[in-house]
Amino acid sequence: MTSSPTTPPQPTGDRAVLLLRLAGPMQSWGSRSAFNRRETNPEPTKSGVIGLLAAASGLAREDPLDELIPLSLGIRVDQPGSLLRDYHIVSDYRGRPLPQAGVSTKGLQKPTSPAKNTHVTTRYYLQDAVFLAALAGHRSVIEALDQAVRAPAFPLALGRRSCPPTQPLSLGLREGSLEDVLREEPWQASRRVREQYAAQCGRDRGADGPLYPARLDRSVTLEDPSGDDVLHDAPVSFDPYTRSFTSRRVRHTWLRIPTGFPQPDTTATDELAGPAEHDPFALLGW
CATH class of the missing domain: 3.30.70.2660 (Alpha-Beta Plaits)
Known part of the structure; x- marks a missing residue:
């Protein structure tokens, strides 16, 4: 064999x-x-x-x-x-009634009735x-x-x-690989979305201003x-x-991809990066 x-x-x-x-x-x-x-x-x-x-x-x-x-x-x-x-209205520019969607045995469309x-x-x-x-x-x-x-x-x-x-x-x-490339390419969101994200991170952590995590x-x-x-x-x-x-x-x-935000030092980067995995019991203090 x-x-x-x-x-x-x-x-x-x-x-x-x-x-x-x-x-x-x-x-x-x-x-x-x-x-x-x-x-x-x-x-x-x-x-x-x-x-x-x-x-x-x-x-x-x-x-x-x-x-x-x-x-x-x-x-x-x-x-x-x-x-x-997006809402559209279709009509015939000649003012004729629109034809039906189906066709006859001869391949012709009949007008709507x-x-x-x-x-x-x-x-x-x-x-x-x-x-x-x-x-x-x-x-x-x-x-x-x-x-x-x-x-x-x-x-x-x-x-x-x-x-x-x-x-x-x-x-x-x-x-x-596809996964490795997509993991390491920096975040491509618009400047407005990136600023909103940083501001929301600051509010979530009780900071006086925006925070800039290393990854999201x-x-x-x-x-x-x-x-x-x-x-x-x-x-x-x-x-x-x-x-x-x-x-x-x-x-x-x-x-978990890089945000592309500037990082002042390694300590801040590690603290802001957050946990590697989501903990569903974190809010309960467990």
Whole structure:
């Protein structure tokens, strides 16, 4: 009995991680939509991030995604933002009644009966959100994507065309696993959010002013073949006639990341960093 050949593990030097700072006034990362309702997930989808990279690389919708599909994705929520509901009314500029959603056996849409001249649609966005996306893959592919994001072939968007990203978008390449890279990259929240956090830390600890901890906890979603959650947002093709997706396994966790606040001395840093783990009985004095 002969065993099937196995592929030797690639050396770590052949792989790299690309960091993208996904921030803008509005973002929308929908994994499903209906005719009159476009929802958004609370964090970027893999299809949305791969679509951004495909646009940066100049790929047409019909082009294969052979180099992008194998990439592993990790998302860190640095600033969750808030949900925005956008209200729309659709009508025909010629004053004609709107057609029905369904079609006849001849492929023709009938007018609504009774006649309907306006249709309400609802779209959801994330406003003032900041995410850190880490993509791991072969070094040559990652280096090419980094250059493409810095000089994109097509305009880039955060889920929808109406949501352009702010700069900087690419933070460059890093070494290590997705989890290690996301753990050690400094907090990317806006200056306003960082100042509010420092002020809240001061109030919570009874200080006369803001306090600047060395680290804080942020939620992370990591692509993991043994993960306990399944997301149906991995693209197979963006071709309008054969658009398809598949599922992927992910793991949700929390990472203690550096805040990037200046630290006056080591003692203050250790005191402000807080405990490594959350103690649910701390408030009870146990």
